[in-house]
Amino acid sequence: MALDDVTWYVGVRLLLLSLTLRCCKAAESFVSEIEPQKGSLNGGTRITITGNNFARNLFSFGAGNSHLGNKVYLVSSTRNFECTIHPDGCHEKQITCYTPKMPTAEYSVRVYVDGVRIPDEEHCKASRSKCIFKPEAHYTPTIDYIEPTSGVPGTLVKYRGRIITSLFGSNEVTSTNGQTARFVSLYKCNNQCL
Structure with missing residues (x-):
């Protein structure tokens, strides 16, 4: 094979690889909304989080696997609380979790998928208020x-x-x-x- 043929062959392979990566890039995880947005001060409110590309594998058993699955945190300006995942209500487009006991405040939902935090800008792009949870006495x-x-x-x-x-x-x-x-x-x- 001549040098020009090798150069052409390598160039075509790189172009095909580049096109493949662009067209077939794995979709990023994002959160669309949470429901309900209000609940009990004493915890136990089941929150449903909708979005896309949440964890496929919910099993995190064994050494080195603790990062697998979904994790949800409710974050205020001064505190954060983990929302306990309900595995039976989870799939690639939905996560369900139960809130812990926490004081009245506005909490932003933050989701981690397989140990990687979904960026803030990918939480409720259309309206940030759709990712806010507020526990209140009226719902307790x-x-x-x-x-x-x-x-x-x-x-x-x-x-x-x-x-x-x-x-x-x-x-x-x-x-x-x-x-x-x-x-x-x-x-x-x-x-x-x-």
Whole structure:
């Protein structure tokens, strides 16, 4: 092969490689929005994060694999909290997580995919407000009154307070307030049951 042929061959290969990388570049991860944007001060609010190219592998077992999967943080100007991932609600276009107990503030959602932080500019490009979560007292369930305070097994107990759903283990999809959260069970116990 002559030198000109080799030069031409290498040039064509580099051009093809360059075109392949441009047209077939892996899409970047991004966040479109979170839902809901308000929830309980005491945690337990399930947040659904929509976007694209979230982690495909949610298993991070074994040495050297702790970075795999998705991680979500709720970040204010002074604090940050990890949102516990709910693996059954995750795929490449969605992450679900449960908020921890945290004080009232505006928290920006920050997502990491396989140990790499999605850049801030890739969180809710259309409207930054779609990536803000705010816990408030109004969205926090309370128990204000219990009667009787003691009784034998089988005693009917009345509870009064604020419950944020009308779904009590029913077959309905949404509550009367449009939420999908369900009241599944209630436990009463002494101070050791936290």
